Amino acid sequence: MASDTHTGNSSAQRPSGAAAASEFAIELIKINKSFGPVHANKDIDLAIRRGSVHGIVGENGAGKSTLMSILYGFYTADSGEIRVDGTPHSITDSRHALALGIGMVHQHFMLVDNFSILENVVLGVEDNALLGPSLTRARKELVRLAKEYRLDVDPDAIIEDVSVGTQQRVEILKALYRGAEVLILDEPTGVLTPSEADDLFRVLNELRDQGKTIILITHKLREIMAITDYVSVMRQGEMVATLKTADTNPGEIAELMVGRRVLLRVEKGPATPGEVFLSVENLVVKDDLGITRVKDVSFTVRSGEIVGIAGVAGNGQSELLESVSGMRDQSSGTVRLKGHPLSLEGDDGAHRAREAGLAHVPEDRQRMGLVTAFEEWENAILGYQGDDAYGKGWILDIDAARAIARQRIEQFDIRPANERLKTANFSGGNQQKIVLAREMSSNPDVLIVGQPTRGVDIGAIEFIHNQIIKMRDAGKAILLVSVELDEIRSLADRILVMFDGHIVGEADPATATEGELGLMMAGISDKTAAAPAVAEGKTK
Amino acid sequence: MSALRPLPRWADILLLPIINLVLAFVISGLVVLAIGQNPLAALEAIVGGAFGSGYNIGYTLYYSTNFIFTGLAVAVAAHAGLFNIGGNGQAYIAGLGVILVALPLQFLPWWVTFPIAILAGAAVGGFWAFIPGWLQAKRGSHVVITTIMFNFIAAAIMVYMVVNVLKPAGVLAPESAMIDPAGRMPKLGTFIPWFRNTDVNFTLLLALLCLVGVYVLVWHTRFGYTMRALGHNPTATTYAGISNSRTIMIVMTLSGALAGMVAVNQIVGVQYRLVLDYVADAGFVGIAVALMGRNHPIGILFAALLFGALYQGGNELQYVIPGLSKEMVVVIQALVILFTGAMEGMFRPGLQRAFMLFSPAQKAEAEARNVAKSES
Numbered sequence: 035m036a037s038d039t040h041t042g043n044s045s046a047q048r049p050s051g052a053a054a055a056s057e058f059a060i061e062l063i064k065i066n067k068s069f070g071p072v073h074a075n076k077d078i079d080l081a082i083r084r085g086s087v088h089g090i091v092g093e094n095g096a097g098k099s100t101l102m103s104i105l106y107g108f109y110t111a112d113s114g115e116i117r118v119d120g121t122p123h124s125i126t127d128s129r130h131a132l133a134l135g136i137g138m139v140h141q142h143f144m145l146v147d148n149f150s151i152l153e154n155v156v157l158g159v160e161d162n163a164l165l166g167p168s169l170t171r172a173r174k175e176l177v178r179l180a181k182e183y184r185l186d187v188d189p190d191a192i193i194e195d196v197s198v199g200t201q202q203r204v205e206i207l208k209a210l211y212r213g214a215e216v217l218i219l220d221e222p223t224g225v226l227t228p229s230e231a232d233d234l235f236r237v238l239n240e241l242r243d244q245g246k247t248i249i250l251i252t253h254k255l256r257e258i259m260a261i262t263d264y265v266s267v268m269r270q271g272e273m274v275a276t277l278k279t280a281d282t283n284p285g286e287i288a289e290l291m292v293g294r295r296v297l298l299r300v301e302k303g304p305a306t307p308g309e310v311f312l313s314v315e316n317l318v319v320k321d322d323l324g325i326t327r328v329k330d331v332s333f334t335v336r337s338g339e340i341v342g343i344a345g346v347a348g349n350g351q352s353e354l355l356e357s358v359s360g361m362r363d364q365s366s367g368t369v370r371l372k373g374h375p376l377s378l379e380g381d382d383g384a385h386r387a388r389e390a391g392l393a394h395v396p397e398d399r400q401r402m403g404l405v406t407a408f409e410e411w412e413n414a415i416l417g418y419q420g421d422d423a424y425g426k427g428w429i430l431d432i433d434a435a436r437a438i439a440r441q442r443i444e445q446f447d448i449r450p451a452n453e454r455l456k457t458a459n460f461s462g463g464n465q466q467k468i469v470l471a472r473e474m475s476s477n478p479d480v481l482i483v484g485q486p487t488r489g490v491d492i493g494a495i496e497f498i499h500n501q502i503i504k505m506r507d508a509g510k511a512i513l514l515v516s517v518e519l520d521e522i523r524s525l526a527d528r529i530l531v532m533f534d535g536h537i538v539g540e541a542d543p544a545t546a547t548e549g550e551l552g553l554m555m556a557g558i559s560d561k562t563a564a565a566p567a568v569a570e571g572k573t574k
Numbered sequence: 575m576s577a578l579r580p581l582p583r584w585a586d587i588l589l590l591p592i593i594n595l596v597l598a599f600v601i602s603g604l605v606v607l608a609i610g611q612n613p614l615a616a617l618e619a620i621v622g623g624a625f626g627s628g629y630n631i632g633y634t635l636y637y638s639t640n641f642i643f644t645g646l647a648v649a650v651a652a653h654a655g656l657f658n659i660g661g662n663g664q665a666y667i668a669g670l671g672v673i674l675v676a677l678p679l680q681f682l683p684w685w686v687t688f689p690i691a692i693l694a695g696a697a698v699g700g701f702w703a704f705i706p707g708w709l710q711a712k713r714g715s716h717v718v719i720t721t722i723m724f725n726f727i728a729a730a731i732m733v734y735m736v737v738n739v740l741k742p743a744g745v746l747a748p749e750s751a752m753i754d755p756a757g758r759m760p761k762l763g764t765f766i767p768w769f770r771n772t773d774v775n776f777t778l779l780l781a782l783l784c785l786v787g788v789y790v791l792v793w794h795t796r797f798g799y800t801m802r803a804l805g806h807n808p809t810a811t812t813y814a815g816i817s818n819s820r821t822i823m824i825v826m827t828l829s830g831a832l833a834g835m836v837a838v839n840q841i842v843g844v845q846y847r848l849v850l851d852y853v854a855d856a857g858f859v860g861i862a863v864a865l866m867g868r869n870h871p872i873g874i875l876f877a878a879l880l881f882g883a884l885y886q887g888g889n890e891l892q893y894v895i896p897g898l899s900k901e902m903v904v905v906i907q908a909l910v911i912l913f914t915g916a917m918e919g920m921f922r923p924g925l926q927r928a929f930m931l932f933s934p935a936q937k938a939e940a941e942a943r944n945v946a947k948s949e950s
Binding site: 359360361380381382383384385386387388394396401402403404405406407408412415416417419420424425428429430432 | 803
């Protein structure tokens with residue numbers, strides 16, 4: 035396989051700008067890649083036109099990331115050919131990819147937190163042992179890039195002090211500084227607020243206009259429609275279509291992704307709210323740094339209804355969830371379940387919350403909801419490992435736990451259906467199903483759900499939404515927090531909007547427009563003054 | 575070529591350590607050669623010294639007993655994500671508990687004293703590890719730092735206790751009074767002539783029991799589940815409502831109690847009195863044993879046997895080949911620790927490649943490709 039390598043002089047071979055040999059910046063021809071029995075990429079053909087934004091969509095596990103990892107040199111294809119500017123290359127590692135002008139912005143940033151932006155840009159490509167000249171050169175280059183692509187950053191700001199959006203910008207600058215002509219972005223908006231995402235799109239447009247080629251991996255059809263010129267759809271390791279974005283629509287793309295028509299709107303009957311199951315009174319919560327993030331919040335959730343909390347990420351929703359579920363101590367306030375106050379103090383507060391009948395699907399499944407190094411069945415009992423179903427006394431009944439895990443795998447259609455597989459090897463959507471299956475199976479009175487479909491493919495989204503509605507119709511009280519406004523609007527029976535630690539308003543999803551909610555989420559409009567009174571009026 | 579696949583389990587836990595071990599011996603051989611001795615003769619002396627006769631094996635097992643305890647102590651903590659470097663101090667101070675029950679009870683038969691001494695050693699060793707555990711759980715002081723410091727505190731306390739409190743009047747050597755011969759536990763040599771005149775004793779059986787016990791604890795109990803969860807992801811345990819501080823304190827106590835069993839082996843089993851520095855750095859060897867044994871009881875058993883053999887074989891080496899001092903053995907031990915512990919993963923990528931070349935799946939795939947090529 036090494037015979038067709040042209041590594042010797044790769045950067046010199048790269049044609050620049052108009053002198054390009056091919057109209058395609060990247061061509062992938064008959065790429066195949068297997069991991070054991072899993073055929074992750076099957077005969078993939080893909081041509082990326084120079085100077086375009088090319089979206090790649092597909093469900094989790096469709097093979098998008100594998101394909102991009104092959105292009106970026108993380109994996110080597112089992113067979114197939116990669117052409118960069120019309121010349122075949124065998125890309126052996128990411129350094130090689132960079133030398134060919136291919137840069138990648140990962141979903142999880144690869145930055146040194148306590149370095150300045152400038153230092154992060156230079157890291158790994160210093161000219162020589164003395165740092166001074168490299169930094170001077172990089173500073174000049176950053177000014178030029180900032181001007182050319184309107185990518186302004188303060189070179190001396192420390193990474194941990196700047197916003198996630200800026201950190202992503204630094205990742206883009208890093209790639210450009212290394213001479214990237216082709217930029218791969220992996221789920222770039224997953225961590226961004228809506229305004230940061232808009233900003234990113236503006237930058238991407240600018241880059242495209244300057245002749246760069248952008249490959250955008252995403253789940254979100256709206257982004258595909260908004261920014262891309264072409265879109266390629268992958269399904270189960272195969273490339274099913276490449277379309278001109280202008281000639282298609284979200285429905286068609288969604289259908290191609292899952293191979294059948296999906297309902298982007300959730301079908302649900304009217305809510306039949308019963309008695310108050312969860313009531314939160316005057317809750318105040320501080321974060322790890324001692325900053326008050328939840329400020330005197332009160333609300334109730336009734337049996338048989340879904341209350342959605344909308345808001346831009348970072349306005350106290352995470353702390354609210356963590357506090358109500360017993361993970362984080364509250365500074366003051368009361369949480370009642372069916373009228374009984376919950377005692378949630380201490381680092382085992384979540385255990386007492388569960389015992390009282392409050393289940394929690396956390397916002398961040400990998401960091402909180404799962405031990406990814408565990409086998410699937412071990413995660414299926416996390417938080418319930420003390421239950422009688424899983425053994426007598428001290429002993430853990432492994433056979434019983436596995437049997438129950440198998441049952442749930444079938445019930446929730448978790449794939450692959452193997453309870454002995456390491457949890458890290460499941461796709462995002464299936465990991466979320468593992469958490470959901472566990473929390474729903476405990477038959478709680480109150481279910482708290484944070485970001486239920488973050489990083490989850492469309493097929494699984496539909497399933498998860500239907501499960502949540504099934505819980506509601508079974509008379510459970512459901513508190514839903516999501517940064518996806520669409521999700522809140524289609525699932526919730528009542529919407530509370532959170533801004534700067536306060537609940538600033540309540541809305542009826544049937545009548546509230548996106549514009550009204552957006553204004554409340556931004557904390558502007560004259561409603562802010564009146565809204566807290568409204569919210570409290572309803573809860574008391 | 576494709577991404578490196580994980581090694582089969584047997585290669586991971588057996589083949590890789592053996593390759594590392596062989597390399598350590600090869601380099602040790604070069605060192606021996608460099609100082610003008612015959613490496614094969616040295617190897618023969620070490621192996622013969624460790625396994626040559628019942629006498630040699632008895633001593634090898636005696637050393638291994640200590641290393642099983644300290645290796646388990648490190649492993650139990652490691653499963654919960656804690657690095658207990660204080661096995662030495664915990665093993666040392668546990669001697670205080672052991673001697674303080676063994677001396678007053680010396681008029682009782684040994685099979686009564688033995689279990690009580692075990693409990694006393696476990697209690698004191700456990701307590702000595704509980705304090706750093708409590709400090710980490712409640713005050714956030716890192717156990718690596720505190721357990722190291724507690725090693726020094728233990729050493730100072732023991733010197734004071736032996737010299738100023740436990741040393742009988744009129745005895746010159748810094749040691750406690752001897753346990754009455756009638757109350758001493760017989761060594762295994764009394765029952766098994768093969769082991770005659772060696773120090774291996776019933777504590778070896780206790781060590782084997784502890785291996786089984788730790789296996790059951792870690793993989794078959796609810797508490798083992800929570801400690802492994804904590805070791806992998808402390809945020810997930812908080813989410814699950816498992817008290818991390820409680821788990822940390824219990825795990826550290828268990829770890830210290832296991833280390834404390836070294837005191838039982840030494841005082842009740844061998845010395846019949848409390849002497850200074852009887853731990854002989856077994857606590858630190860335990861770190862290497864746990865590393866090499868992958869924190870699994872079976873791995874720890876073999877690693878402890880290896881280090882026991884190295885200790886015993888090394889002791890013999892200096893008598894067989896006068897040109898090689900005991901320090902030479904320390905060099906070999908250090909190389910073994912270096913290759914099996916610190917550089918344990920060095921050969922992994924190469925081995926993974928080798929395995930993929932010869933794996934049946936890979937072969938079938940390559941054949942399928944060839945067929946596809948010739949057909950098209």
